[in-house]
Amino acid sequence: MSEQLPPKTAFPPPRPYPGVDPEILTTPPARSPGLAQAPERRAPRMVEMTIDGAPVSVPSGSTILEACRAQGIDIPTLCTLSTLNPEGVCRLCVVDTGARALTPSCSARVAEGMTVETENERVRHSRRLVLELLASSVDLDLAGPELPDGTLHKYLERYGADPARFGPPSSPAAAGERDAAEAGHHRVPDGATASNVGQPAKIDNDLFVRDYSKCVLCYKCVEACGVDAQNTFAISVAGRGFAARISTEFDLPLAESACVFCGNCINVCPTGALMFRSEYELRRAGDWREQDQTTTRTICPYCGVGCTLELHVQDNRIVKVLSPLDADITSGNLCVKGRFGFDFVQVRPKGSSREV
Numbered sequence: 001m002s003e004q005l006p007p008k009t010a011f012p013p014p015r016p017y018p019g020v021d022p023e024i025l026t027t028p029p030a031r032s033p034g035l036a037q038a039p040e041r042r043a044p045r046m047v048e049m050t051i052d053g054a055p056v057s058v059p060s061g062s063t064i065l066e067a068c069r070a071q072g073i074d075i076p077t078l079c080t081l082s083t084l085n086p087e088g089v090c091r092l093c094v095v096d097t098g099a100r101a102l103t104p105s106c107s108a109r110v111a112e113g114m115t116v117e118t119e120n121e122r123v124r125h126s127r128r129l130v131l132e133l134l135a136s137s138v139d140l141d142l143a144g145p146e147l148p149d150g151t152l153h154k155y156l157e158r159y160g161a162d163p164a165r166f167g168p169p170s171s172p173a174a175a176g177e178r179d180a181a182e183a184g185h186h187r188v189p190d191g192a193t194a195s196n197v198g199q200p201a202k203i204d205n206d207l208f209v210r211d212y213s214k215c216v217l218c219y220k221c222v223e224a225c226g227v228d229a230q231n232t233f234a235i236s237v238a239g240r241g242f243a244a245r246i247s248t249e250f251d252l253p254l255a256e257s258a259c260v261f262c263g264n265c266i267n268v269c270p271t272g273a274l275m276f277r278s279e280y281e282l283r284r285a286g287d288w289r290e291q292d293q294t295t296t297r298t299i300c301p302y303c304g305v306g307c308t309l310e311l312h313v314q315d316n317r318i319v320k321v322l323s324p325l326d327a328d329i330t331s332g333n334l335c336v337k338g339r340f341g342f343d344f345v346q347v348r349p350k351g352s353s354r355e356v
Protein backbone atom coordinates (compact mmCIF):
# COMPACT_ATOMS: atom_id res chain seq x y z
CA MET A 1 0.00 0.00 0.00
CA SER A 2 1.49 3.38 -1.08
CA GLU A 3 2.32 5.84 1.67
CA GLN A 4 0.03 8.91 1.89
CA LEU A 5 2.07 12.19 1.46
CA PRO A 6 1.05 15.19 3.54
CA PRO A 7 -0.71 17.94 1.55
CA LYS A 8 1.73 20.62 0.16
CA THR A 9 1.63 24.04 1.80
CA ALA A 10 2.78 27.18 -0.01
CA PHE A 11 5.06 28.42 2.79
CA PRO A 12 5.89 26.94 6.10
CA PRO A 13 4.39 29.02 8.87
CA PRO A 14 6.92 31.39 10.49
CA ARG A 15 8.83 29.86 13.32
CA PRO A 16 7.85 31.48 16.54
CA TYR A 17 10.65 33.55 18.05
CA PRO A 18 10.03 34.42 21.64
CA GLY A 19 9.12 38.09 21.96
CA VAL A 20 9.19 38.77 18.16
CA ASP A 21 6.09 39.80 16.28
CA PRO A 22 5.86 37.18 13.43
CA GLU A 23 4.61 39.97 11.10
CA ILE A 24 8.13 41.37 10.79
CA LEU A 25 9.45 38.05 9.54
CA THR A 26 7.06 37.89 6.62
CA THR A 27 6.33 41.52 5.80
CA PRO A 28 9.28 43.53 4.54
CA PRO A 29 9.17 47.13 5.69
CA ALA A 30 8.08 49.61 3.05
CA ARG A 31 11.00 51.22 1.21
CA SER A 32 11.20 54.90 0.57
CA PRO A 33 10.43 55.55 -3.10
CA GLY A 34 13.05 58.37 -3.21
CA LEU A 35 16.75 58.07 -4.06
CA ALA A 36 19.11 57.00 -1.32
CA GLN A 37 20.53 60.04 0.42
CA ALA A 38 24.03 60.36 1.79
CA PRO A 39 23.91 60.90 5.53
CA GLU A 40 24.11 64.55 6.42
CA ARG A 41 27.65 65.67 7.13
CA ARG A 42 27.96 66.98 10.61
CA ALA A 43 29.92 70.20 11.03
CA PRO A 44 33.22 69.41 12.79
CA ARG A 45 33.52 70.33 16.42
CA MET A 46 35.61 73.45 16.78
CA VAL A 47 38.57 73.75 19.13
CA GLU A 48 39.54 77.07 20.72
CA MET A 49 43.26 77.67 20.92
CA THR A 50 45.90 80.39 20.63
CA ILE A 51 48.43 80.67 17.82
CA ASP A 52 51.15 83.29 18.17
CA GLY A 53 49.05 85.15 20.71
CA ALA A 54 45.89 85.27 18.57
CA PRO A 55 42.79 83.31 19.65
CA VAL A 56 41.64 81.01 16.85
CA SER A 57 38.95 78.42 16.32
CA VAL A 58 39.95 75.34 14.30
CA PRO A 59 38.21 72.05 13.44
CA SER A 60 39.07 69.32 15.93
CA GLY A 61 41.26 66.64 14.41
CA SER A 62 43.34 69.16 12.43
CA THR A 63 47.09 68.99 12.77
CA ILE A 64 48.81 72.01 14.29
CA LEU A 65 50.42 72.56 10.87
CA GLU A 66 47.01 72.73 9.17
CA ALA A 67 45.76 75.14 11.82
CA CYS A 68 48.81 77.39 11.41
CA ARG A 69 48.70 77.32 7.61
CA ALA A 70 45.01 78.24 7.73
CA GLN A 71 46.15 81.40 9.54
CA GLY A 72 48.66 82.09 6.74
CA ILE A 73 51.67 81.17 8.89
CA ASP A 74 54.61 79.84 6.88
CA ILE A 75 56.12 76.76 8.53
CA PRO A 76 58.89 74.87 6.69
CA THR A 77 58.34 71.15 6.11
CA LEU A 78 60.30 68.43 4.37
CA CYS A 79 58.85 65.09 5.34
CA THR A 80 55.12 65.74 5.20
CA LEU A 81 52.80 65.67 2.20
CA SER A 82 49.02 65.91 1.91
CA THR A 83 48.78 62.42 0.40
CA LEU A 84 51.00 60.62 2.91
CA ASN A 85 50.76 59.87 6.60
CA PRO A 86 53.10 62.19 8.47
CA GLU A 87 56.27 60.51 9.66
CA GLY A 88 57.49 63.43 11.77
CA VAL A 89 61.15 62.73 11.08
CA CYS A 90 62.71 65.90 9.68
CA ARG A 91 61.79 68.10 12.68
CA LEU A 92 61.73 71.25 10.54
CA CYS A 93 58.11 71.99 11.34
CA VAL A 94 58.50 72.07 15.12
CA VAL A 95 56.54 74.61 17.15
CA ASP A 96 56.47 75.48 20.84
CA THR A 97 53.37 74.26 22.66
CA GLY A 98 54.90 74.80 26.10
CA ALA A 99 55.76 71.10 26.35
CA ARG A 100 59.23 70.02 27.50
CA ALA A 101 60.23 69.21 23.91
CA LEU A 102 59.25 71.10 20.77
CA THR A 103 56.29 69.56 18.95
CA PRO A 104 56.31 68.42 15.30
CA SER A 105 53.34 70.38 13.97
CA CYS A 106 52.80 68.05 10.98
CA SER A 107 51.85 65.09 13.13
CA ALA A 108 50.49 66.59 16.39
CA ARG A 109 46.78 67.41 16.57
CA VAL A 110 45.25 70.55 17.99
CA ALA A 111 43.70 70.45 21.46
CA GLU A 112 41.28 72.65 23.36
CA GLY A 113 43.10 75.53 25.06
CA MET A 114 46.43 74.75 23.37
CA THR A 115 48.91 77.61 23.05
CA VAL A 116 51.24 77.48 20.05
CA GLU A 117 54.21 79.68 19.27
CA THR A 118 55.54 79.21 15.77
CA GLU A 119 58.56 81.50 15.66
CA ASN A 120 59.97 82.12 19.14
CA GLU A 121 63.70 81.88 19.79
CA ARG A 122 63.47 78.24 20.87
CA VAL A 123 61.78 77.28 17.60
CA ARG A 124 64.11 79.38 15.45
CA HIS A 125 67.16 77.89 17.17
CA SER A 126 65.92 74.35 16.57
CA ARG A 127 65.06 74.95 12.91
CA ARG A 128 68.40 76.67 12.35
CA LEU A 129 70.29 73.69 13.75
CA VAL A 130 68.25 71.16 11.73
CA LEU A 131 68.89 73.14 8.56
CA GLU A 132 72.60 73.44 9.33
CA LEU A 133 72.96 69.72 9.96
CA LEU A 134 71.06 68.92 6.76
CA ALA A 135 72.85 71.43 4.57
CA SER A 136 76.29 70.39 5.85
CA SER A 137 75.70 66.72 5.12
CA VAL A 138 73.33 66.55 2.13
CA ASP A 139 73.29 68.17 -1.32
CA LEU A 140 70.19 70.38 -1.00
CA ASP A 141 70.58 72.13 -4.37
CA LEU A 142 67.19 70.90 -5.62
CA ALA A 143 65.42 70.60 -2.26
CA GLY A 144 62.07 72.21 -1.63
CA PRO A 145 59.45 71.68 1.06
CA GLU A 146 56.89 70.25 -1.38
CA LEU A 147 58.65 69.71 -4.70
CA PRO A 148 62.23 69.79 -5.94
CA ASP A 149 61.98 73.46 -6.84
CA GLY A 150 64.84 74.82 -4.78
CA THR A 151 62.82 76.63 -2.12
CA LEU A 152 64.55 75.19 0.95
CA HIS A 153 67.31 77.76 0.55
CA LYS A 154 65.01 80.59 1.52
CA TYR A 155 64.59 78.95 4.93
CA LEU A 156 68.37 78.67 5.34
CA GLU A 157 68.50 82.43 4.91
CA ARG A 158 65.45 83.09 7.08
CA TYR A 159 66.90 81.22 10.06
CA GLY A 160 70.47 82.42 9.52
CA ALA A 161 71.74 78.85 9.09
CA ASP A 162 75.51 78.57 8.65
CA PRO A 163 76.30 74.99 7.60
CA ALA A 164 79.92 75.94 6.89
CA ARG A 165 80.59 76.28 10.64
CA PHE A 166 81.05 72.49 10.85
CA GLY A 167 84.00 72.74 8.46
CA PRO A 168 84.46 71.76 4.82
CA PRO A 169 82.65 68.61 3.68
CA SER A 170 84.52 65.33 4.03
CA SER A 171 85.26 63.42 0.82
CA PRO A 172 82.31 61.58 -0.68
CA ALA A 173 82.05 57.84 -0.12
CA ALA A 174 82.98 55.45 -2.91
CA ALA A 175 80.20 53.60 -4.73
CA GLY A 176 78.66 51.03 -2.39
CA GLU A 177 80.64 52.17 0.67
CA ARG A 178 77.67 53.59 2.58
CA ASP A 179 75.55 50.59 1.65
CA ALA A 180 78.15 48.28 3.17
CA ALA A 181 78.09 50.08 6.54
CA GLU A 182 76.95 47.82 9.35
CA ALA A 183 74.55 49.01 12.01
CA GLY A 184 76.45 50.03 15.12
CA HIS A 185 79.85 50.27 13.37
CA HIS A 186 80.41 53.99 13.68
CA ARG A 187 83.25 55.68 11.83
CA VAL A 188 84.76 58.33 14.11
CA PRO A 189 84.70 61.73 12.39
CA ASP A 190 88.07 63.41 11.87
CA GLY A 191 86.92 66.60 13.62
CA ALA A 192 88.19 68.81 10.80
CA THR A 193 85.57 68.12 8.13
CA ALA A 194 81.79 67.77 8.15
CA SER A 195 80.54 64.24 7.61
CA ASN A 196 78.26 64.00 4.63
CA VAL A 197 76.33 61.47 2.60
CA GLY A 198 78.08 62.23 -0.69
CA GLN A 199 78.34 59.21 -2.99
CA PRO A 200 77.96 58.43 -6.70
CA ALA A 201 74.40 58.28 -8.04
CA LYS A 202 72.95 54.81 -8.56
CA ILE A 203 72.21 54.45 -12.28
CA ASP A 204 71.05 50.88 -12.76
CA ASN A 205 68.10 51.19 -15.16
CA ASP A 206 66.80 53.36 -18.00
CA LEU A 207 63.86 54.83 -16.11
CA PHE A 208 65.06 56.56 -12.96
CA VAL A 209 68.18 57.44 -11.05
CA ARG A 210 68.73 57.35 -7.28
CA ASP A 211 71.19 59.99 -6.12
CA TYR A 212 71.33 59.45 -2.38
CA SER A 213 73.84 62.27 -1.91
CA LYS A 214 70.65 64.38 -2.09
CA CYS A 215 68.63 62.23 0.33
CA VAL A 216 67.45 63.78 3.61
CA LEU A 217 65.89 60.51 4.81
CA CYS A 218 62.42 62.02 4.88
CA TYR A 219 60.82 58.56 4.43
CA LYS A 220 58.34 59.86 1.84
CA CYS A 221 59.52 57.37 -0.80
CA VAL A 222 59.27 54.53 1.71
CA GLU A 223 55.71 55.55 2.58
CA ALA A 224 54.70 55.92 -1.08
CA CYS A 225 56.19 52.51 -1.90
CA GLY A 226 54.54 51.02 1.17
CA VAL A 227 51.21 51.30 2.94
CA ASP A 228 50.40 54.86 1.85
CA ALA A 229 50.10 54.06 -1.85
CA GLN A 230 51.85 51.27 -3.68
CA ASN A 231 52.08 48.46 -1.10
CA THR A 232 55.13 47.08 -2.87
CA PHE A 233 57.66 47.64 -0.06
CA ALA A 234 60.61 47.63 -2.46
CA ILE A 235 62.55 50.20 -0.44
CA SER A 236 63.10 50.88 3.22
CA VAL A 237 65.60 52.41 5.59
CA ALA A 238 68.69 50.30 6.23
CA GLY A 239 71.40 50.96 8.81
CA ARG A 240 71.40 53.17 11.87
CA GLY A 241 72.49 56.68 12.81
CA PHE A 242 74.53 58.51 10.20
CA ALA A 243 74.84 55.29 8.19
CA ALA A 244 71.05 55.08 7.78
CA ARG A 245 70.09 55.10 4.10
CA ILE A 246 67.27 54.15 1.76
CA SER A 247 67.88 50.76 0.25
CA THR A 248 66.32 47.93 -1.66
CA GLU A 249 66.51 44.48 -0.10
CA PHE A 250 70.21 43.50 0.14
CA ASP A 251 70.98 46.68 -1.85
CA LEU A 252 69.93 44.94 -5.07
CA PRO A 253 69.73 46.96 -8.30
CA LEU A 254 66.15 48.19 -8.77
CA ALA A 255 65.40 45.81 -11.63
CA GLU A 256 66.33 42.81 -9.46
CA SER A 257 64.40 44.10 -6.44
CA ALA A 258 60.67 44.08 -5.73
CA CYS A 259 60.35 47.49 -7.47
CA VAL A 260 57.58 47.64 -10.06
CA PHE A 261 58.77 50.99 -11.48
CA CYS A 262 55.59 52.89 -10.71
CA GLY A 263 57.73 55.94 -9.96
CA ASN A 264 55.46 57.01 -7.11
CA CYS A 265 58.57 57.53 -5.03
CA ILE A 266 59.88 60.07 -7.58
CA ASN A 267 56.61 61.97 -7.36
CA VAL A 268 57.01 62.56 -3.62
CA CYS A 269 60.79 63.00 -3.25
CA PRO A 270 61.36 66.59 -2.05
CA THR A 271 65.06 66.84 -2.88
CA GLY A 272 65.56 65.48 -6.38
CA ALA A 273 67.29 62.37 -5.00
CA LEU A 274 64.92 60.30 -7.12
CA MET A 275 64.81 61.58 -10.66
CA PHE A 276 63.68 60.56 -14.12
CA ARG A 277 66.66 59.29 -16.10
CA SER A 278 65.75 61.76 -18.86
CA GLU A 279 65.89 64.68 -16.41
CA TYR A 280 69.13 63.40 -14.89
CA GLU A 281 70.85 63.16 -18.28
CA LEU A 282 69.64 66.59 -19.36
CA ARG A 283 70.82 68.14 -16.08
CA ARG A 284 74.18 66.41 -16.45
CA ALA A 285 74.52 67.84 -19.95
CA GLY A 286 73.56 71.30 -18.62
CA ASP A 287 70.50 71.27 -20.86
CA TRP A 288 67.63 71.04 -18.33
CA ARG A 289 65.68 74.23 -19.10
CA GLU A 290 62.60 74.50 -16.91
CA GLN A 291 61.88 77.96 -18.27
CA ASP A 292 61.49 76.46 -21.77
CA GLN A 293 59.27 73.56 -20.66
CA THR A 294 55.53 73.27 -20.95
CA THR A 295 53.42 71.38 -18.42
CA THR A 296 50.21 69.77 -19.64
CA ARG A 297 47.60 67.89 -17.65
CA THR A 298 46.03 65.03 -19.53
CA ILE A 299 44.52 61.60 -18.95
CA CYS A 300 46.57 58.42 -19.27
CA PRO A 301 45.52 56.56 -22.44
CA TYR A 302 46.47 53.08 -21.27
CA CYS A 303 43.45 51.87 -19.31
CA GLY A 304 40.02 52.79 -18.05
CA VAL A 305 41.12 54.04 -14.64
CA GLY A 306 41.79 57.44 -16.18
CA CYS A 307 44.74 58.63 -14.11
CA THR A 308 45.72 62.28 -14.43
CA LEU A 309 49.16 62.86 -15.87
CA GLU A 310 51.25 66.00 -15.84
CA LEU A 311 53.52 65.93 -18.89
CA HIS A 312 56.68 68.02 -18.76
CA VAL A 313 57.81 68.71 -22.31
CA GLN A 314 61.06 70.26 -23.47
CA ASP A 315 62.00 70.64 -27.13
CA ASN A 316 58.94 68.65 -28.18
CA ARG A 317 59.97 65.71 -25.97
CA ILE A 318 58.29 64.33 -22.88
CA VAL A 319 61.08 64.63 -20.32
CA LYS A 320 59.17 63.78 -17.14
CA VAL A 321 55.71 62.57 -16.14
CA LEU A 322 54.34 63.55 -12.74
CA SER A 323 50.85 63.13 -11.38
CA PRO A 324 49.17 66.00 -9.51
CA LEU A 325 48.50 65.34 -5.83
CA ASP A 326 45.06 66.96 -6.08
CA ALA A 327 43.80 64.59 -8.81
CA ASP A 328 40.90 62.68 -7.20
CA ILE A 329 41.53 59.32 -8.82
CA THR A 330 45.25 58.98 -8.45
CA SER A 331 46.38 61.41 -5.72
CA GLY A 332 49.78 61.59 -7.39
CA ASN A 333 50.18 57.86 -8.00
CA LEU A 334 50.57 56.09 -11.35
CA CYS A 335 51.66 52.69 -12.66
CA VAL A 336 54.72 52.02 -14.79
CA LYS A 337 52.84 52.58 -18.06
CA GLY A 338 51.43 55.96 -17.13
CA ARG A 339 54.70 57.07 -15.60
CA PHE A 340 57.26 55.85 -18.10
CA GLY A 341 55.45 54.44 -21.13
CA PHE A 342 55.73 57.38 -23.48
CA ASP A 343 58.90 56.74 -25.48
CA PHE A 344 56.75 55.69 -28.43
CA VAL A 345 55.50 59.27 -28.73
CA GLN A 346 58.99 60.33 -29.75
CA VAL A 347 59.19 57.79 -32.57
CA ARG A 348 57.93 59.57 -35.66
CA PRO A 349 58.19 58.64 -39.34
CA LYS A 350 61.55 59.45 -40.91
CA GLY A 351 61.38 62.71 -42.80
CA SER A 352 58.26 63.82 -40.88
CA SER A 353 58.31 67.51 -40.08
CA ARG A 354 57.70 66.50 -36.44
CA GLU A 355 60.55 63.99 -36.34
CA VAL A 356 62.63 64.36 -33.19
Ligand code: SF4
Pocket: 221, 224, 225, 230, 232, 233, 234, 235, 258, 259, 260, 261, 262, 263, 264, 265, 266
Ligand atom coordinates in the same frame (compact mmCIF):
# COMPACT_ATOMS: atom_id res chain seq x y z
S1 SF4 B 1 59.14 52.86 -8.41
FE1 SF4 B 1 57.33 52.21 -7.17
S2 SF4 B 1 57.82 50.13 -6.57
FE2 SF4 B 1 59.75 51.04 -7.25
S3 SF4 B 1 60.72 51.84 -5.41
FE3 SF4 B 1 59.51 53.52 -6.28
S4 SF4 B 1 57.51 53.40 -5.28
FE4 SF4 B 1 58.54 51.43 -4.91
Ligand code: SF4
Pocket: 214, 215, 216, 217, 218, 219, 220, 221, 222, 246, 265, 268, 269, 270, 271, 272, 273, 274
Ligand atom coordinates in the same frame (compact mmCIF):
# COMPACT_ATOMS: atom_id res chain seq x y z
S1 SF4 C 1 65.05 59.43 -1.58
FE1 SF4 C 1 63.83 61.33 -1.51
S2 SF4 C 1 61.84 60.71 -0.74
FE2 SF4 C 1 63.26 59.04 -0.25
S3 SF4 C 1 63.95 59.50 1.83
FE3 SF4 C 1 65.44 60.39 0.43
S4 SF4 C 1 64.78 62.52 0.16
FE4 SF4 C 1 63.04 61.39 1.04
Ligand code: FES
Pocket: 076, 077, 078, 079, 080, 087, 088, 089, 090, 091, 092, 093, 094, 104, 105, 106, 107
Ligand atom coordinates in the same frame (compact mmCIF):
# COMPACT_ATOMS: atom_id res chain seq x y z
S1 FES D 1 57.51 68.12 8.32
FE1 FES D 1 57.06 67.74 10.41
S2 FES D 1 58.69 66.55 11.11
FE2 FES D 1 59.06 66.81 8.97
